[in-house]
Amino acid sequence: MSVLVVVECDKGEVKKSSLEVATYGAQLAAQLGTSATAIAVGEATEDNLAKLGEQGISKVLYDKEPRLKDFVNNAYTKLIATAAQQEDAKVIVLANSNIGAAVGSRLSIRLQASLATNVVELPRTDGGQFTVKRGAFSGKAFSDVVLTGDRKIIAVKKNSIEAHHEAGKTAEVAAFSAQLGDQDFADAPKQVVMQDPAGGILLPEAERVVSGGRGMKGPENWGLIEDLAKALGAATACSKPVSDVDWRPHHEHVGQTGITVSPNLYIACGISGAIQHLAGVNSSKVIVVINKDPEAPFFKAADYGIVGDVFEVLPKLTAAVKELN
Amino acid sequence: MKFLVCISNVPDTTTKITFTPDNKEFNKAGVQFVINPWDEYALTRAIELKEANPGSTVTVLNVGEADTEPNIRKALAIGADDAIRVNAAPTDAFFVAEQIAAVAKDGGYDVILMGKESIDYNGFQVHGMVGELLGIPTVAPAMKLDMSGNAATLEREIEGGKEIVQVNTPFVASCQQPMCEPRIPNMRGIMTARTKPLKVVAATGSAARTQVTEYALPPKKQGVKLIDAANAGELIKLLRNEAKVI
Numbered sequence: 001m002s003v004l005v006v007v008e009c010d011k012g013e014v015k016k017s018s019l020e021v022a023t024y025g026a027q028l029a030a031q032l033g034t035s036a037t038a039i040a041v042g043e044a045t046e047d048n049l050a051k052l053g054e055q056g057i058s059k060v061l062y063d064k065e066p067r068l069k070d071f072v073n074n075a076y077t078k079l080i081a082t083a084a085q086q087e088d089a090k091v092i093v094l095a096n097s098n099i100g101a102a103v104g105s106r107l108s109i110r111l112q113a114s115l116a117t118n119v120v121e122l123p124r125t126d127g128g129q130f131t132v133k134r135g136a137f138s139g140k141a142f143s144d145v146v147l148t149g150d151r152k153i154i155a156v157k158k159n160s161i162e163a164h165h166e167a168g169k170t171a172e173v174a175a176f177s178a179q180l181g182d183q184d185f186a187d188a189p190k191q192v193v194m195q196d197p198a199g200g201i202l203l204p205e206a207e208r209v210v211s212g213g214r215g216m217k218g219p220e221n222w223g224l225i226e227d228l229a230k231a232l233g234a235a236t237a238c239s240k241p242v243s244d245v246d247w248r249p250h251h252e253h254v255g256q257t258g259i260t261v262s263p264n265l266y267i268a269c270g271i272s273g274a275i276q277h278l279a280g281v282n283s284s285k286v287i288v289v290i291n292k293d294p295e296a297p298f299f300k301a302a303d304y305g306i307v308g309d310v311f312e313v314l315p316k317l318t319a320a321v322k323e324l325n
Numbered sequence: 326m327k328f329l330v331c332i333s334n335v336p337d338t339t340t341k342i343t344f345t346p347d348n349k350e351f352n353k354a355g356v357q358f359v360i361n362p363w364d365e366y367a368l369t370r371a372i373e374l375k376e377a378n379p380g381s382t383v384t385v386l387n388v389g390e391a392d393t394e395p396n397i398r399k400a401l402a403i404g405a406d407d408a409i410r411v412n413a414a415p416t417d418a419f420f421v422a423e424q425i426a427a428v429a430k431d432g433g434y435d436v437i438l439m440g441k442e443s444i445d446y447n448g449f450q451v452h453g454m455v456g457e458l459l460g461i462p463t464v465a466p467a468m469k470l471d472m473s474g475n476a477a478t479l480e481r482e483i484e485g486g487k488e489i490v491q492v493n494t495p496f497v498a499s500c501q502q503p504m505c506e507p508r509i510p511n512m513r514g515i516m517t518a519r520t521k522p523l524k525v526v527a528a529t530g531s532a533a534r535t536q537v538t539e540y541a542l543p544p545k546k547q548g549v550k551l552i553d554a555a556n557a558g559e560l561i562k563l564l565r566n567e568a569k570v571i
């Protein structure tokens with residue numbers, strides 16, 4: 001019996017969310033008195049995979065099949081199912097990402113496992129029950145869920161676990177083959193189009209986010225948001241009406257019907273704080289609100305606030321960050 | 326082309342979420358239920374594709390108890406042709422997926438459309454489960470869906486970009502913006518919806534694999550610390566020295 005951790009890699013690097021998942025898997029393995037093995041997907045290097053030892057992983061399975069570089073649902077599902085069988089994994093841990101959720105849901109059927117997505121904490125395993133805490137109601141609540149199946153699959157919400165680093169520890173990287181054939185790659189994407197995110201930081205993985213609403217008045221003013229984001233090493237985001245009128249791309253829209261983020265720092269500029277917006281951001285650790293209206297509902301959900309005009313406040317903040325660095 | 330659109334019945338997005346005093350159940354009192362916002366993209370896109378491909382039909386499917394019928398009728402008013410309700414409390418994603426797969430198989434649907442995720446339980450899982458149960462591809466989440474005969478071209482969102490995916494029917498796709506502009510019912514639609522067929526069927530399949538035991542609300546914020554706009558740079562110092570987030 002072991003814990004199997006699915007590690008997503010991109011351009012040779014292990015994704016930040018997968019370092020969190022590796023940490024989760026290793027801590028869970030310790031809790032269950034077993035070891036954590038990882039299976040790598042995406043474009044990886046053996047050096048970076050060995051470094052997963054820093055998160056507490058003992059062994060990494062790596063299938064060098066070149067077509068595994070891009071996400072292929074069937075191939076990834078078969079790869080992970082084969083690894084789970086080989087390792088006799090009772091628990092599989094993956095990221096609650098577009099890849100993790102797609103693969104996790106198929107695996108749950110193939111392996112007859114209980115699946116919990118959007119999980120925010122290590123499970124409670126006392127008294128013979130396996131209970132996870134997961135986000136529900138789009139950030140407005142949490143639920144405890146008992147996984148009754150013999151096998152369990154857990155998709156961990158991004159930024160809910162801090163990646164552990166124990167310098168110098170390495171994992172054994174073991175060659176692995178799931179014997180994938182052409183039919184497993186039949187649903188391969190015809191084309192993959194990556195957009196370079198503003199400032200190079202992906203919103204779903206970001207630790208800091210600077211977000212703009214209708215109070216920014218127009219797309220021509222987004223330089224103010226981008227300057228502060230750049231100085232802070234933050235990703236940029238926006239409210240729904242802003243992406244609806246194409247001031248910003250749809251993938252920056254956060255909220256109940258956009259993406260849910262939980263960065264360490266969320267700075268809202270000219271956003272009123274409607275309940276649907278708050279749902280997507282209220283698990284951020286620290287929320288800063290800049291709004292000229294002292295009655296804006298967002299202030300009730302904030303840790304720090306400035307009542308003022310974004311066009312005056314933002315340049316001052318950017319200058320202050322630059323001074324500090 | 327036979328389209329099957331799965332809709333979930335969820336609390337309106339403005340709902341203030343509360344639970345029963347023992348925290349064991351969601352408190353439905355006074356809550357307005359709506360069609361899951363993501364599912365509206367699936368429904369509207371199916372209707373658009375039906376209009377572009379004469380002879381096609383759109384069936385809506387909900388797994389739920391009788392209280393979901395107003396929203397099923399609303400989907401019919403928006404333009405679906407008929408509806409199926411699997412009469413059961415949807416208490417687990419696997420259970421729901423089995424119901425959907427059984428209906429899909431039985432009815433020989435070509436395209437099964439869903440929303441990206443439900444806004445109440447946020448599972449983001451039913452579409453993958455249904456695809457696997459039926460042994461067909463699932464494309465989730467899809468931002469674009471075009472059809473030409475049996476071939477579909479979709480744009481799938483991935484972190485930091487998108488993939489162009491081509492699949493043949495039958496397949497499952499879960500929909501999100503900017504796929505289409507969700508439609509609202511018009512008067513004629515509301516009138517005709519009353520007489521469109523809504524079939525209620527019994528649930529099949531096996532037991533749930535998960536069980537919710539308790540709900541909790543997020544911890545309350547301490548209250549906002551205000552910084553004078555004239556002295557905005559002070560905020561940055563607080564974020565570094567007090568909050569320690571930069």
Ligand SMILES: Cc1cc2nc3c(=O)[nH]c(=O)nc-3n(C[C@H](O)[C@H](O)[C@H](O)COP(=O)(O)OP(=O)(O)OC[C@H]3O[C@@H](n4cnc5c(N)ncnc54)[C@H](O)[C@@H]3O)c2cc1C
Nearest residue numbers: 213214215239240255256257270271272276277292309310
């Ligand atoms: C079904 C449904 C789903 C929804 N989902 C989402 C969602 O996922 N995400 C989302 O964001 N919204 C969502 N909404 C929309 C939501 O209800 C609000 O309409 C939206 O969040 C408001 O966006 P905003 O704050 O940018 O704009 P507004 O509400 O117009 O607020 C602009 C704010 O800017 C301030 N302001 C103006 N000028 C300045 C200035 N110079 N300096 C400082 N402040 C200034 C104003 O005081 C105001 O508070 C949804 C709505 C519905 C019905």
Ligand SMILES: Cc1cc2nc3c(=O)[nH]c(=O)nc-3n(C[C@H](O)[C@H](O)[C@H](O)COP(=O)(O)OP(=O)(O)OC[C@H]3O[C@@H](n4cnc5c(N)ncnc54)[C@H](O)[C@@H]3O)c2cc1C
Nearest residue numbers: 388416417418439440442443446447448449450451536537
């Ligand atoms: C009274 C009650 C008790 C519950 N108890 C539990 C519990 O103990 N454990 C638990 O895990 N969950 C519980 N649930 C939630 C229930 O499991 C969800 O309805 C189910 O998991 C699907 O939601 P999801 O978020 O997983 O769907 P997602 O995977 O996020 O939904 C994706 C898409 O699937 C389709 N879909 C989802 N649900 C339905 C549906 N019912 N009918 C038709 N199409 C649908 C929609 O198109 C939706 O956009 C309970 C729900 C109720 C009402």
